[in-house]
Amino acid sequence: MSPAAREARSTPDDASDPDGQPVPRVARRPVVTMRDIAATAAVSQSTVSRILNNTPTKVPIAEGTRERVIQAARRLGYRPNPLARGLRGAPTNLIGAVVRDFSDLFYAGVIEALVLESMAHGYNVVLGHVHGHLDEATSLTTVLETRHTDAIVLLGDMQEFPELLADLRSSSVPVVALWQGTSPLEFPTADADDRAGIREGLDHLASLGHRRIAFLSAELPNGYRVREDAYVEFMGERFGGVPAGYLERCPNTLAGGGVALRRLLALPDPPTAVATSTDLVAVSVLHAAHSLGATVPDRLSVVGFDDIVIAAHTVPALTTLRMPISEIVRHAIDRAVALTHDAGGPREPSLDVFKPTLIVRDSTAPPAG
Numbered sequence: 001m002s003p004a005a006r007e008a009r010s011t012p013d014d015a016s017d018p019d020g021q022p023v024p025r026v027a028r029r030p031v032v033t034m035r036d037i038a039a040t041a042a043v044s045q046s047t048v049s050r051i052l053n054n055t056p057t058k059v060p061i062a063e064g065t066r067e068r069v070i071q072a073a074r075r076l077g078y079r080p081n082p083l084a085r086g087l088r089g090a091p092t093n094l095i096g097a098v099v100r101d102f103s104d105l106f107y108a109g110v111i112e113a114l115v116l117e118s119m120a121h122g123y124n125v126v127l128g129h130v131h132g133h134l135d136e137a138t139s140l141t142t143v144l145e146t147r148h149t150d151a152i153v154l155l156g157d158m159q160e161f162p163e164l165l166a167d168l169r170s171s172s173v174p175v176v177a178l179w180q181g182t183s184p185l186e187f188p189t190a191d192a193d194d195r196a197g198i199r200e201g202l203d204h205l206a207s208l209g210h211r212r213i214a215f216l217s218a219e220l221p222n223g224y225r226v227r228e229d230a231y232v233e234f235m236g237e238r239f240g241g242v243p244a245g246y247l248e249r250c251p252n253t254l255a256g257g258g259v260a261l262r263r264l265l266a267l268p269d270p271p272t273a274v275a276t277s278t279d280l281v282a283v284s285v286l287h288a289a290h291s292l293g294a295t296v297p298d299r300l301s302v303v304g305f306d307d308i309v310i311a312a313h314t315v316p317a318l319t320t321l322r323m324p325i326s327e328i329v330r331h332a333i334d335r336a337v338a339l340t341h342d343a344g345g346p347r348e349p350s351l352d353v354f355k356p357t358l359i360v361r362d363s364t365a366p367p368a369g
Contacts, residue, residue: 032073032076032077032078033078034048034049034052034078036076036078037052037069037072037073037076037078040072040075040076041065041068041069041071041072042068043065043068043069047061047065047069048069048073051065051066051069051070052069052070052073052078091150091340092148092149092150093122093123093124093150094123094124094125094126094148094149094150095114095118095123095124095125095126095149095150095151095152095153095333095336096125096126096128096149096151096152096153096173097111097114097125097126097127097128097152097153097155098128098129098130098152098153098154098155098158099111099127099128099129099130099155099156100130100155100156100157100158100221101129101130101156102129104156105280105308105309105310106278106279106306106308106323107155107156108308108309109308109309109325110155110178110179110325110329111125111127111155113325113326113329113330114153114155114329114332114333117326117329117330117333118333121333121334121337123150123333123337126149130156130158130161130164149173150173150174150336150340151173151174151175151176151336151337151339151340152168152171152173152174152175152176152336153175153176153177153178153332153333153336154168154175154176154177154178154180154187155178155179156178156179156180156181156221157179157180157181157182157183157220157221157222157224158177158180158183159181159182159183159184159221159222160221160222165183165184165186168186168187169186174188174336174339174340174345174347175187175188175347176188176189176190176332176335176336176339177189177190178190178191178328178329178332179191179192179328181220181221181222181224182221182222182223182224183222185349185350185351186349187347187349188335188339188347188348188349188350188352189349189350189351189352190328190331190332190335190351190352190353190354191328191351191352191353191354192323192324192328192353192354192355192356193353193354193355193356194226194227194230194305194356195226195227195229195230195233196355196356197227197305197321197355197356198227198230198231198234198275198277198305198321199230199233199234200321200356200358201275201303201305201319201320201321201358202231202234202235202238202275202303204303204319204358204360204364205273205275205301205303205364206238208273208301208364208365208366208367209366209367210272210273210301210366210367211239211272212243212246212269212270212271212272212273212367213235213246213271213272213273213274213275214243214246214247214248214264214271214273214274214275215228215231215242215246215247215248215274215275215276215277216248216249216250216256216257216260216261216274216275216276216277216281216282216285217231217247217248217249217250217277218249218250218251218252218256218276218277218278218280218281219249219250219251219252219256220252220277220278227277227305228247228249228277231247231275232247243269243271244267245263245264245267246264246267246271248260248263248264250281252278252280252281253280253281253284254280254283254284254287255284256280256281256284257276257281257282257284257285257288258284258285258287258288258291261274261284261285261288261289261292261294262288262292265292265294265300271300272299272300272301272367272368273300273301273302273303273364273367274300274301274302274303275302275303275305276302276303276304276305277305278304278305278306279304279305279306279307279308279310279311279318279320280308281304282302282303282304282305282311282318282320282363283304283310283311283314283318285302286302286314286315286316286318286363289302296316296363297316297362297363297364297365298365298368299368301319301363301364301365301367302318302319302363302364303318303319303320303321303363303364304318304319304320304321304363305320305321305323305356306320306321306322306323307320307321307322307323307359311359311361312361314363316361316362316363317361317362317363318361318363319358319359319360319361319362319363319364320359320361321356321357321358321359322356322357322358322359323356324354324355324356324357327354328354331352331354
């Protein structure tokens, strides 16, 4: 039966609403199958399957036959079913991305970069959500939903989900991890050199003449403290240690740094500069500083970390460390695609590190006086 015939057969008769008024019909688009293409191109269905799935054949298929099948598929509007292809063992041209937390603004930029980079390789992205408030069963379901993909990319620290990680270890699908934080190194992994980034931001403040530099450490998943440790290490090397009260911990939210900044500015010797471990905290510092009359950057310089999209649009625009998202994502997708094409390729744990870049805007200046 042709697609047109199936459409006519599946289209319901005119219907009426309760008042007897006619209800317009909604035409349903017919589902085109390989059988339809075979009938149109005058070849067997198995020939269509081999051509559209790029299946190797002992006897080469004539170029004219191949072109006829492809043109018929285009005319009929054939769309392959990735799920069915995955069940048959054929590539689906899908990459599954398991995201720790959609609510984190940082991952919005990561997902955008992941989609663009995957599309550049001819892949689409299937997103799955894992969050610390969800139970293990839910997270495992998320992963299983991505199994009809050619590769899986983990975004964020997954240490809270040991069964999820165990499930992925046994996966026949290649797994690449990004920004794994405190998670054990179990897959090919790419991350940023947070320590180097923090030190570059502190170097910038010191080069402006700041000596009284405080640090607001955001509460990150699983007690991740690399950025905080880098601050302590820098202050010890450069100024002999962290002044009393200069290291504060706070929630990683747009309001998280306000209370902490009040405590810092109430110190007998308040800081002239504040570095933060995330841009979210830095933005909260800018707002709190304004409400407290501590003008930025005249009385207080502020440095963030990540360069999320709003960092360039705060008042003043935020000096920050730009996370190398594009480079990290490009590296990960290149690796994932390479592994899908080479089933025997190396999948042992590895770590590739990329350095953040200092972006100087308007929130930093030499200390007053």
